Amino acid sequence: MSLARVLLGVLTLFVLPIALQEFHACCPWLANKLVEWAAARLPEPDQMLYEAEWKAELASVPGNVVRLLRAIGFIVAAFRMRRPLRDPRQDEVRRRTDFQVSLRLTVEIHGSATIRVRGTAALAAVLVLVIAFASAQLWLASAPKPNQRSGGLAVCAGSLAVRDQPASTSAGARLTGFAHRGDRFLVKEVSGPWAFGETSGPLALRGWAATRYLCSM
Amino acid sequence: MNSEPRMARATRAVLQVLLDPESQHFGLQIARETGLPISSVYPILVHLQQADWLESDWEDIDPVIEQRPPRRFYRLTAKGFQRARAASDAQGAIPPVWNVQPGRATP
Numbered sequence: 001m002s003l004a005r006v007l008l009g010v011l012t013l014f015v016l017p018i019a020l021q022e023f024h025a026c027c028p029w030l031a032n033k034l035v036e037w038a039a040a041r042l043p044e045p046d047q048m049l050y051e052a053e054w055k056a057e058l059a060s061v062p063g064n065v066v067r068l069l070r071a072i073g074f075i076v077a078a079f080r081m082r083r084p085l086r087d088p089r090q091d092e093v094r095r096r097t098d099f100q101v102s103l104r105l106t107v108e109i110h111g112s113a114t115i116r117v118r119g120t121a122a123l124a125a126v127l128v129l130v131i132a133f134a135s136a137q138l139w140l141a142s143a144p145k146p147n148q149r150s151g152g153l154a155v156c157a158g159s160l161a162v163r164d165q166p167a168s169t170s171a172g173a174r175l176t177g178f179a180h181r182g183d184r185f186l187v188k189e190v191s192g193p194w195a196f197g198e199t200s201g202p203l204a205l206r207g208w209a210a211t212r213y214l215c216s217m
Numbered sequence: 218m219n220s221e222p223r224m225a226r227a228t229r230a231v232l233q234v235l236l237d238p239e240s241q242h243f244g245l246q247i248a249r250e251t252g253l254p255i256s257s258v259y260p261i262l263v264h265l266q267q268a269d270w271l272e273s274d275w276e277d278i279d280p281v282i283e284q285r286p287p288r289r290f291y292r293l294t295a296k297g298f299q300r301a302r303a304a305s306d307a308q309g310a311i312p313p314v315w316n317v318q319p320g321r322a323t324p
Contacts, residue, residue: 053244053289056276056287057243059285059286060285070255074259077255077260080257080259081260084264
């Protein structure tokens with residue numbers, strides 16, 4: 001018999017029943033704590049009232065686990081009762097506070113989607129995000145292309161004509177040509193950020209060299 | 218706040234239970250009779266109280282003798298009774314929510 005089986009047996013025979021018994025015994029205490037926590041979610045003037053009411057309700061519920069489930073129900077109820085119980089004057093105070101410091105976004109959907117941004121800080125945050133996104137898009141669009149960066153010569157794979165644009169081969173690779181060094185040229189095979197190969201030669205022979213390079217691929 | 222509560226099915230079910238003047242109504246008992254979860258019953262009771270349709274008072278017992286804390290009982294005000302009766306007459310009998318048959322515990 002392996003050690004794991006022995007441990008499992010001990011767990012099943014001794015630890016689990018004791019744990020269940022303890023949990024069962026703790027249920028009323030836990031239920032009371034949950035009710036207190038639920039009542040604390042309510043506006044302050046109503047907290048004591050509902051805590052007393054819910055504890056009285058719990059006392060009449062038979063069964064410890066059922067009591068715990070009822071307590072969970074009171075938590076859900078408390079969250080649903082918060083808004084109607086809230087004093088309109090408190091709403092005004094909260095709205096003013098939101099206006100000053102809140103970065104919360106409130107999304108409400110009424111038939112059609114409407115996004116309501118509460119508070120100037122939240123509005124400013126959204127504006128900054130929009131401007132940053134637009135700037136990033138503009139920067140990406142205006143970023144120099146590889147052949148522009150090199151300022152050199154590009155070789156078109158189809159006709160092998162010399163152009164100022166990078167060319168794609170049928171294999172999906174991109175060819176970029178350079179003509180930096182006097183009368184010599186350089187052709188690079190580029191795919192994404194990686195260069196896979198290159199060839200060079202006299203500028204006058206660029207068409208022939210590119211053809212030879214392409215044929216060797 | 219005296220806005221009229223929305224007469225949803227659950228609200229009407231709660232009002233139907235509260236229309237019975239014979240028994241004393243408390244939260245769990247209303248939930249049991251309507252078949253609604255308590256998480257729905259209490260928000261409805263709050264709305265009804267804010268509309269002045271409902272009032273509540275505490276059970277008059279000695280917690281030491283009864284061995285339990287006093288309950289909070291709800292009953293309809295005159296205005297609430299009138300509106301609930303009108304709604305009940307207009308809509309007819311409300312079938313219990315979740316198909317739970319209302320009933321009382323028998324000894």
